[in-house]
Amino acid sequence: MIGKSASGQSGKAAPQTRIQRAKREAILEAGLTVFSEAGFRGATLDRIASEAGLSKPNLLYYYPSKEAIYEALLRGLLETWLDPLQAIDPMGEPVEELLGYVRRKLQMSRDFPRQSRLFANEIVxxxxxxxPVLEGELRGMVDRLAMVIEGWIAEGRLAPVDPRHLMFSVWSLTQHYADFDVQVRAVLNADDPYPGAETHLELLFRRLLTP
Amino acid sequence: MIGKSASGQSGKAAPQTRIQRAKREAILEAGLTVFSEAGFRGATLDRIASEAGLSKPNLLYYYPSKEAIYEALLRGLLETWLDPLQAIDPMGEPVEELLGYVRRKLQMSRDFPRQSRLFANEIVxxxxxxxPVLEGELRGMVDRLAMVIEGWIAEGRLAPVDPRHLMFSVWSLTQHYADFDVQVRAVLNADDPYPGAETHLELLFRRLLTP
DNA sequence: TTCCGATTTGACCAACCGGTCAAATCAACG
DNA sequence: CGTTGATTTGACCGGTTGGTCAAATCGGAA
Structure with missing residues (x-):
């Protein structure tokens, strides 16, 4: 048993040289591109490897399997994905807090469309x-935010809306521009959709949420 | 050359006995289930065949390839999918016409979630x-509807909204309940989302569209 | 019943794909 | 240098999958 040292995924925090980190990073980069384009089953190790500039066995030296790459990607994704939710301040101005959330989510669609599509592929x-994450962490965060929103409504600082369906609306409206990008661009004649999307969504949510 | 008569996909309108139509129908039914669950690449002919109650070669007797089944499915889907758009009456009450459209789309998500997911898979x-269909037929229909909506706005019978982004909003909000079903149910603790969705979307669009 | 085309199927194939392995190469350190 | 462990790779493997084919079976008309 000689090699395999780079794949110390379990164990207590393997050293992880700078080079190792860089190669793993490149693999995740390539994996994100390929998985988001083709879905888990549609992606092939050969394509990921060539996209990352490695041979297939070399890739498998850093991650033990296709599954492992995919799962590492999902884990990393969920962190940054749920972040904007945390940034909502229960002490802030309700309408502006929620509009800020919408704006951040829309920016994520624009700046990280592959992540959005990877997530969409997985859910669809x-x-x-x-x-498990959806039923655990996500639901917990939504439950907590729902209470905040209901408080705002009770204080009359927000129009009465179902908090959970409000969340669904934010998610679907913003992620649509990443996930259905080709359709959006086909309809808009390939213009950049985002300026229009931002003003439209601002209008929509302001109308919906202002008491 | 004996068989192959059932696969007369080109040629001038093959006879198509009742039995043939029934079997093709069963294949499309099975294909819809499998493709919508697994995507094009994730679906296997074996699974489609067994789901349809046929052997694999028998399936290939009716459709010449996996591609052919998938394409037949997409073609058939687009017909019924774009239908609700046609049902919008330029002579009707603007807000009610659009709300009716939203309601029909939401019903389609509830009643035909596999179709929605198949479409989502393809677009993502x-x-x-x-x-080609997106850039041709779909864009044409949206362009036409956009002019109707702009007319309504000019007459002051509808709040000023970007017509195309309004379409995106309707599509994303309604299809979300089919495409992201598992996420929705995870957040809602597996309750039926549709009653709540309907009242929420009615409120949302009434607020947005009422002048 | 006989016949003939339509239908069905078991056996098979070639390509692809995830993954393994032993050997080769590299790089750092004494 | 030479040694040692980390890294890289070509060759290979077994299972899966889309698709083929020749032979068998079916079903209705004469």
């Missing part, structure tokens, strides 16, 4: 690998 | 097979 196909 | 992965 039944979320076989992240169901 | 870059719409490699229906791009």
């Amino acid at each position: 196909q039944g979320a076989p690998r992240i169901m | 992965q870059g719409a490699p097979r229906i791009m």
Whole structure:
């Protein structure tokens, strides 16, 4: 048993040289591109490897399997994905807090469309690998935010809306511009959709949420 | 050359006995289930065949390839999918016409979630097979409806909204309940989302569109 | 019943794909 | 240098999958 040292995924915090980190990073980069384009099953190790500039066995030296790459990607994704939710301040101005959330989510669609599509792919196909996170962490965060929103409504600082369906609306409206990008551009004649999207969504949510 | 008569996809309108139509129907039914669950690449002919109650070669007797099944499915889908758009009456009451459209789209998400997911899968992965339809038929219909909506706005019977982004909003908000079903149910603790969704979307669009 | 085309199927194939392995190469350090 | 462990790779493997084919079976008309 000689090699395999780079794949110390379990164990207590393997050293992880700078080079190792860089190669793993490159693999995740390539994996994100390929998985988001083709879905888990549509992606091939050969394509990921060539996209990352490695041979297939070399890739498998850093991650033990296709699954491992995909799961590392999902784990990393969820962190940054749920972040904007945390940034909502229960002490702030309700309408502006929620509009800020919408704006941040829309920016993420514009700046990280591959991440959005990876997530969409996973969910559309039944979320076989992240169901626990949805039922645990995500639901917990939504429940907490729902209470904040209901408080705002009770104080009369927000129009009465179902908090959970409000969340669904924010998610679907913003992620649509990343996930359905080709359709959006086909309809808009390939113009950049984002300036228009931002003013439209600002109008929509302001109208919906202002008491 | 004996068989192959059932696969007369080209040629001038093959006879198509009742039995043939029934079997093709069963294949499309099974294909819809499998493709919408697994995406094009994730679906296997074996699974489609067994789901349809046929052997694999028998399936290939009716459709010449996996591609052919998928394309037949997409073609059939687009018909019924764009239908609700046609049902919008330029002579009707603007807000009510658009709310009716929203309601019909939401019903389609509830009643035909597999179709919605099939479509979502295709678009998320870059719409490699229906791009022409998006740029042709779909864009034409949206352009026409956009003019109607702009007319309504000019008459002061509708709040000023970007017509195309309004369409995106309707599509994303309604299809979200089919495409992201597992996420929605995870957040809502598996309750039926549709009653709440309907009242929420009615409120949202009434607020947005009422002048 | 006989016949003929339509339908069905078991056996098979070639390509692809995830993953393994032993050997080669590299790089740092004494 | 030479040694040692980390890294890289070509060759290979077994399972899966889309698709083929020749033979068998079916079903209705004469």
